[in-house]
Amino acid sequence: MRQRHSGSGSTTPPRVTTDPPPIAGVRRYFVTARGVDFHVTEAGPADGRPVLALHGWPQHHYAYRHLLADPPPGLRIIALDLPGYGWSGPPPHRWGKEDVAADVLALLDELGLDRVLLIGHDWGGYIGHLMVLGAPERFDGYLVLNIPHPWQSARGFLPHVWRFLLYQPIVASVGKFLQQHTPILEVILPRGVKNRAEFGPEVVRAYADRFRDPVVAQAAVDTYRTFLLRELPRSARHTETRRATVPIRALFGIDDNAVHHSLAAAETAKADDYTLERVPNCGHFITDERPDLIRARLITLAEETA
Numbered sequence: 001m002r003q004r005h006s007g008s009g010s011t012t013p014p015r016v017t018t019d020p021p022p023i024a025g026v027r028r029y030f031v032t033a034r035g036v037d038f039h040v041t042e043a044g045p046a047d048g049r050p051v052l053a054l055h056g057w058p059q060h061h062y063a064y065r066h067l068l069a070d071p072p073p074g075l076r077i078i079a080l081d082l083p084g085y086g087w088s089g090p091p092p093h094r095w096g097k098e099d100v101a102a103d104v105l106a107l108l109d110e111l112g113l114d115r116v117l118l119i120g121h122d123w124g125g126y127i128g129h130l131m132v133l134g135a136p137e138r139f140d141g142y143l144v145l146n147i148p149h150p151w152q153s154a155r156g157f158l159p160h161v162w163r164f165l166l167y168q169p170i171v172a173s174v175g176k177f178l179q180q181h182t183p184i185l186e187v188i189l190p191r192g193v194k195n196r197a198e199f200g201p202e203v204v205r206a207y208a209d210r211f212r213d214p215v216v217a218q219a220a221v222d223t224y225r226t227f228l229l230r231e232l233p234r235s236a237r238h239t240e241t242r243r244a245t246v247p248i249r250a251l252f253g254i255d256d257n258a259v260h261h262s263l264a265a266a267e268t269a270k271a272d273d274y275t276l277e278r279v280p281n282c283g284h285f286i287t288d289e290r291p292d293l294i295r296a297r298l299i300t301l302a303e304e305t306a
Helices: 061-069 097-111 121-136 154-165 167-181 182-193 200-210 216-235 291-304
Strands: 029-032 036-043 049-054 075-082 114-119 141-145 246-254 273-279
Touching: 029 097, 036 061, 036 097, 036 246, 049 061, 049 097, 049 121, 049 291, 061 075, 061 200, 075 097, 097 121, 097 216, 114 121, 114 182, 121 141, 121 216, 141 291, 154 167, 167 182, 167 200, 182 200, 200 216, 246 291
Parallel strands: 049 075, 049 114, 114 141, 141 246, 246 273
Antiparallel strands: 029 036, 036 075
16 A cells, blocks of 8 residues: 555655555555645556546545446546545645645646546535636546536525535534544434445444544545635635536436535536436435446446547
């Protein structure tokens, strides 16, 4: 696991307090980009078509364990731990989303990847939208999972703002203590899925235990604090005007209690090629609950953008 990618140019080992949960057949290494010591887990042929996979809160690369354990033929699955999450080192910023997008793009440079397919869930989906809008030449297509698109209007967003207020201010304020010292994640995580058989105690522990680390817990606090205090007010004053030119395929578990699927509607997306597939009997953590569907849609997107 402690292999370091030759492109990083750094010899300082990242913060690691426990080993990641095992996934058969994967390769793990660390790459430093823009001051972040990224932990990378990948599978599939090293010369395969690269697919970059980004997770959200409160998770890490393990959200893509099914895809990593059984990568589609010809695809190289590259699952990151975002800055400060999982086994990646903390960022030199307070988790500004544009900063994180720049961090990930710098990682692609370190890996020598000019163009990739992209998958993003939750905050990883938010970061993915920013990258697709800011550097469309780097992406062949984008499979985005259970996250609103960036083209929100007050009329569409305000009826659902209560969902965000249920938990985001708590994480942004006292989230570090709660994640480290209480079973809050053991409560939240199972409630985010419809079929709990696919989200057993061992999976919950694989996520929740990582947030006992103070660096990881702080990254989550910064994620929400920066969003609520800086980014959400800014977006209310300056709505997103950039148009997406990269093909975007949105999947959304409609039993999501945190985010309403209407916030990802194709009718309000400013994009040349955007579709939304609403997934019944599925909650927020679609990567865990419907890995079969994600794999199938990734294969289709790869074929469409070959």
